[in-house]
Amino acid sequence: MLGDRSDPSLIPFLVAALCVSSLIGCKRDLGECNLDGQTPDGRPIEGPAAFDIAYRETDGLPMYEGQAIVQSTCGDGAFCHAPAAVGDDRFGTPSGLNFDVDLACIGASQDSTCAQPIDSCEGGQNRTPYCERLRGLQNNQNQVRNWAEGMIKEIRSGTMPPGAAGRSVRNTIPWVRKSDGGQLPSIDSSEGQEIVRNWLACQAPAIARTETPPSAALELEPCQSVDDEICVYSGPGDLPDPNWSDIYFGIMFTDCVICHGPSNDNTDQNPNNPLDGNIPGGASPAALAALNLSGVDTADTTNWPAESWSAVVDALAADPGDCAGQGTLVIPFDPDGSIMIQKMRNVQTCGDRMPLGGSISEARIQVVEEWINQGALNN
Ligand code: HEC
Structure with missing residues (x-):
């Protein structure tokens, strides 16, 4: 039977059959091929995948x-x-x-x-x-x-x-x-x-x-x-609405809290958690000291947007950060003057671009700008 991979007489045939398929690796020196988290014959495998x-x-x-x-x-x-x-x-x-x-x-x-x-x-x-x-x-x-x-x-x-x-x-x-x-x-x-x-x-x-x-x-x-x-x-995908809670769970929580939050092993009780119940945080004590985007309850993030709002809006850049004394993170009605927008757009005059080591799309930055232009409310 063809599916019986343990029959040694079939192996040369299988290798030949695999070699004609354009996506399957046969060059042994190159090592194993990880297509998308599994080998061509379906075994799970770690590491970078060819279809990433x-x-x-x-x-x-x-x-x-x-x-x-x-x-x-x-x-x-x-x-x-x-x-x-x-x-x-x-x-x-x-x-x-x-x-x-x-x-x-x-x-x-x-x-x-x-x-x-x-x-x-x-x-x-x-x-x-x-x-x-x-x-x-x-x-x-x-x-x-x-x-x-x-x-x-x-x-x-x-x-x-x-x-x-x-x-x-x-x-x-x-x-x-x-x-x-x-x-x-x-x-x-x-x-x-x-x-x-x-x-x-x-x-x-x-x-x-x-x-x-x-x-x-x-x-x-x-x-x-x-x-x-x-x-x-598929187009620009699901953009958050221009209010702080949507921006929080659509951008801050997914892209920023990993560094701007304390480490947290709890499972989130908040049904709106976009990360399957995971609570990010702990990756950068320096980032956390400069800006804490988390909230009080360590096992339920429901109120984290409302509780972190004052760390952002009308908040002076904090001491351990590279922008200390150089401005305000979010200034209502003034996106261009807001350090947070400057850092997301990579036009900052202090410290690094945010998210550090990555970037977020222009379409998402524009949603944050719209919220600031509407007064950066705690909504
Ligand atoms: C990989 C870690 C990391 C990620 C992810 C990250 N940051 Fe930062 N952030 C830092 C560090 C470190 C600093 C302090 C150095 C600096 O100001 O550049 C900082 C500083 C800041 C500051 C200045 C705070 C202050 O008081 O001076 C803002 C605003 C900021 N980040 C916004 C963001 C936003 C918005 C995101 C997500 C879109 C984000 N960061 C994601 C590491 C990170």
Whole structure:
């Protein structure tokens, strides 16, 4: 029986069968493939997964995490392993050795040549500009698959991206990970290398196009699903209403209390807790000392919005924080002058951008602004 994996005579057959499937890794040196929290044969597995998605901070462009790291460090359309790179811009990379895995299209509303289904390009019979780009992406994916073991060796040994050329092609635009909201680690870090290794072991899946073009307003909003390598955006998602309780549970509690709250192992009694009953906190004593966004009851967050409001509105930046003496966190009717907005938008004059190490979408920041413009009430 085919399903009987314990029969040794079937193993070569199964390996051969798995190898024809485009998403299954067969290169042993690359280690195991974690597709989305499980191996291709269904075993649960830890670590970064090939289908985890990252969003480019400037415009929300989605890519799989490994795709994003390789794309932004191996040429990004202009250098070395990018097809458009010629002459000196290749820094000695052999011609034809292209690892460009950029999307073939980012939405038909921006580029009418994309207005055709992805499967209309199958078989190569359709020579439209879109199908040509898709084929280019698929060819480069194949190159990546063929060179996968060499790529990971070079990346690990620090020879790729190489020296001065490597530094100049390194894309410094951050990518935000959907899994935890933090930034995608650099290719120099062991975590970044593990993401690339796993992506290669899973045969380098790529998001090939988006259904709706990314934009500032859609920034960081997840692909609702990724079907046939198309990221389907659902629009800006559920934004909170411009009142403090909705903003609190839609932004502060999910993105800020992890640092701006004390550690708390209780299960929340509040039925409106958006984090499945978990109460975040304890990650940063420095943040907590500067601003405490929690409330009194440590096992029920129902009143935390009302109780934390005065720590924010008309509150002077507090002493241990980097903004002490330099202003007020939220000034009613003055979003631009409010340190909290400045920090969320990364235009602050003191301390760091918030959330530290991550970002929140422009659409969410605008909801907080609207609440401030309406007087920043404790509502
Ligand atoms: C990873 C930890 C971390 C997260 C997450 C985080 N903060 Fe902070 N925050 C800090 C630290 C550390 C400071 C103190 C240093 C500074 O002022 O930059 C701080 C300071 C601040 C201050 C200034 C407080 C004062 O009195 O000076 C504001 C306002 C603030 N954060 C807002 C936010 C908001 C809003 C979020 C969520 C969108 C957030 N933070 C998420 C770590 C964090």
